[in-house]
Amino acid sequence: MTIRVRQRPRSRRTALRTGVPLVTLALAVAGCGASVTPGAATSSPRSTAATHGTGTPGTTGPVPSRTGTDVATTTVRTAPMSPAATCTDRFLSGMTTAQRVGQLFMGGVSAARPDQAQLRILRDNHVGSVMLTGRSSAGTAATRKIVDGFRGQADRVGGRQVGLMVATDQEGGRVQVLNGPGFSAMPSGLVQGSRPTTMLRAQAAVWALQLKRAGVDLNLAPVADVVPAELGTRNIPIGSFQREYGHTPDTVTSHTGAFAAGFAQSGVMTTLKHFPGLGQVIGNTDTTAGVVDSVTSATSPSLKPFQAGIQAGSPFVMVSSATYTKIDAKHLAAFSPTVIDQLLRGQLGFGGVVISDDLGNAVAVRSFSPAQRAVNFTGAGGDMILTVRPDIIPAMAQAIQTKMGQDASFRAKVDASVRRILDAKGKAGLLDCG
Template sequence: MALHRSPAHPFGIKRPVWFASSLALSLAVAGVAGVQISQAAIIDPSGTPKNLAANTCADRTFRAMTVPQRVGQLFMGSVTPSAPDSTRIELMRKYHVGSVFLAGRSSAGTTATNTLVQGLQAKADSAAGHRVGLLVSTDQEGGQVQVLSGPGFSTIPSALTQGSWTTSKLRDEAAVWAKELRAAGVNLNLAPVADVVPESLGRANAPIGRYDREFGHTAATVAPHSDAFLAGSAQSGVMATLKHFPGLGYVRDNTDTTANVVDTVTTSESASITTFESGIKAGAPFVMISSATYSKIDPTHRAAFSSTVIQGLLRKTLGFKGVVVSDDLGNAVAVKAVPAGDRAVKFLSAGGDLVLTVEPKLIPAMTQAVQGRMTQSATFRAQVDASVHRVLNAKQKAGLLSCG
């Protein structure tokens, strides 16, 4: 849960009437959203554990790990369920990659997908007898962004359609969709989209509006529906992810396909930020960071590489204590000009926790760069330790750790 703050928001964000309703949803989300650091490893406002010598299962697992194993927990590599590449899978295993993203499209259904996932889980790392299961994620938003389909999976309507439903209906439907993901072995959904696309921009917004990925055109519509999606997911035991902080609703170009995407509208006080604030208050366990640049928040860094965005706005101001995951840092054109290793180091240095790359071949360069930076900077080593703890705490709450 987010830190309690007084109604006077430090950045001047005014909480609309729907905000209070999100607090009720937090009870439903709390069972899955407990990815915040344990009481014994209290976090300060920057997100850094003050005591890494605690004795939770996550803490004991951390202490049993080698440095390469710890670093591997900070990476998520992709597997294409319709055509899994054994070479890439073995590469990820070699570098102790702790999370998997099911990418592309598959119509194989829940049973076949679960068979694939269990095969991946069987190869998961262990440290001194402590099994460290995989976070297995996918994009199961609905509409044109639904990776998994086939027998056992519902055909999910677009978020724009979901946004026309009552929040209770959406929560119930999201619980069904999450139950299907669980049956397929997926424990983390990279959804819901909390971005607000103004009606005046609509489908001219390439990353979100073009595909009807938004719940609506105002924060007053998006926030309660995003919160309902979170609550339904938690009800069925699947962790969910608010994305793409601090919002991709006001850009025209897509960071996946275009370099130098800049949002010239969003500020730290914009109403569109309150959709994320509401989701954090409701217990969102993961937040995905955009790779665009926000000229009115931090004009010199992409959000994924910005401590102002991650450590400042997201963690300190909004009080988020969960896992910060990147958008794709592998093939996305927005980051292609940055050397692969630097992408990982910059993201983690800015306060991120989990590097997503749809190109696993970049993982050796990325992990080596992280380990190299760890030998040079005590501050960076502390940030890595804090991030590993967040990931392990998420895994502990998801039942993915075994401490005997």
Template sequence: MSRAAGLKSRLVVLLLGTAITATACGGGGSAGGSSSGSTRSTATAERSSSPTGASSSAAESPSPGAAAGGSCVSRVLAGMTTAQRVGQLFMSAVSSSGPTATELDVLRRDHVGSVILMGHTTKGADSVKSVTQRVQSTAPKVAGTQVGMLVSADQEGGQIQVLTGPGFSTMPSAVTQGSRPTAQLQQNATQWGRQLKGAGVGLNLAPVVDVVPADQTSVNQPIGVLSREYGHTPATVARQSSAFVRGMGKAGVLTTLKHFPSLGHVRGNTDFSADVTDDVTTVDGEFIQTYRSGIRAGAQFVMIALVSYTKIDPHQLAVFSPKVLRTLLRDKVGFHGVVISDDMGKAVAVQSVPAGQRATGFLSSGGDMVLTVDPSTVHAMTSAVLAKVKSDAAFRKSVDASVRRILAAKAAAGLLNCPS
């Protein structure tokens, strides 16, 4: 993307963020797996949203001050069926080496709006481009506008770089990135982002902004053991990860801060372990610095960990906690973008919860987008959300607010262009 286009995208994000401001609120060992070990009281946004359903949403008022981007989001939102709206809340998996017929069928049947490219591929950028083009062929047209698929990948660097081969640079680990001058790192990230954008990937599920104390790297399974941290102090991590965010942004690629509130003080990897607990992190912890810095740098997504934080909410995992999602992330940190879960498909941390309840629990607590790397769970999840939308007016309004945020992100990524 050109510099002018990048500036335009950031302007759209800024304007839309103003319009939808709300008071609410890992691939660890498996590099091809979820991002955790491999992200509301949405008062203002919800008041501007109409109830879910095409007929009732026609009267929806445009987002104030959001100019063309906001009016396009409103127009598309108003034209969506209930099933299409619910589908926008999900990110399902397709193989990075080529989607299967089953994977594509899931996208179409359940109106899934975003995908994650799963599994390492060494075939290069041209091969990935063919994959993303096939994914885009499933994108719906609403109100005369193509609603593009948001394609994501875990492209952090080091052991967590799923897309390699001709056309993709070999990215060093975050530990190495953290030692580079920020100007150099930003320039590197712009190059890596342009490679992603050229291959049709619009969202990087990176950077990791968890702060792992230096004396805990050898026992921190999801981050430290895999060299996914930018440093061992909040100031270093904030500075270096924000350079990465800015660089990706210049290339027109959206970024994801993970794993909120922090995986810096855990030992287990939620991809492979249940009952992973953090007994250190508090609502006033230093971890907030890295998120605030990344948000200021332009990150549009925040990923939520599947960990229990005993000093914040000892009764439930962060991904199901309004205290974490609304009170801490939305209210205290001030994030108004898209809140995405870590993998809720195959992760052992959530296997005791029925698939449908995983989705409704996360969305009811203040989340926006459910990530599942297991396409077989999508139908149960969307069905549960559809049922709750029909029976719960407050949940229906929350869904509309989430869809609005997701469409705004898509507009910023150039995936939503209404005819003038």
């Protein structure tokens, strides 16, 4: 989501193809943009096993000669079956269609006081992931109590629970959902980016432990967007809130890597966002329709933070809802096979979970019905649909099930997405594999 309130290459093309990270991480990455108003909060590495609950895997490197679909298919057909993969297969084979579709969703609920009606929608639709939204000052212990209160509604397959994945938006600065006793006041991304990477990694490990104590599995951060210095605060979604780690690809790459490495050290997944970058835009997709980037291309240096994070093992990448005219002028990035399958999966070699920016309340997608949003994102190669509005999940889920019954290739995409999501859950210890 945007907000509610990351070797030295011999050439640009070489940088994108090699993308050697400055920090080695076994990380999990995610993030979302959010629109924010002053004072308001906004909004693993290679995956190997996971499954379904109720309710946004790294790879070996880029494979420019194959499409994203080829990469995913090859991984499934040739990778040796590990114990984690066996666990994934067991859960996947035992799921009903409704349970599989439910795994494709992450529904938002209030971090301070979850709405019981919303939780029922998530449960009734087998939603497998929950995002804590808004702003809470309850602290770690109270948040853990809230999370434990709804974890029990996770689905069971073959008598074993498919754990809920719990996420939140904990970037720092103006974008920090969880506060109060036990949580540090995290500085903005720009401040984090001014610190030595060793310091940031150590601090991130502490912040991650705080989230872990609160029952959070996935942080929708770090922000991998590169905002040029000359654009600065005129960049509404990122720069105006100082969410960026810096103004150059090298700085953003090193500090997103340090942040993610610290989180991985403490066992909390992270999400690289907002692919292919919101650093060159003016408008905020959460509050504005028709946001366009006419600068970023498939070989832009600003993709380096994503490439490095992917090669380091990032399990989640969040895709933006802007349009990138030099990549695919006809589709929003979240609905673009060119962006997801060809660029992210094919060229950059990402094999993990592709999560959307908010497809529930964002103005950028308002001209599409909830059903169209879900089918378009999944059809383009996306895996997990993030919506801060649980009430539209039934329509989205029904549309996906209907499309599955009509289109075998679409049904195969869904199964591949569920497998990637279950793999990530298995890595996080959310699958009861016996």
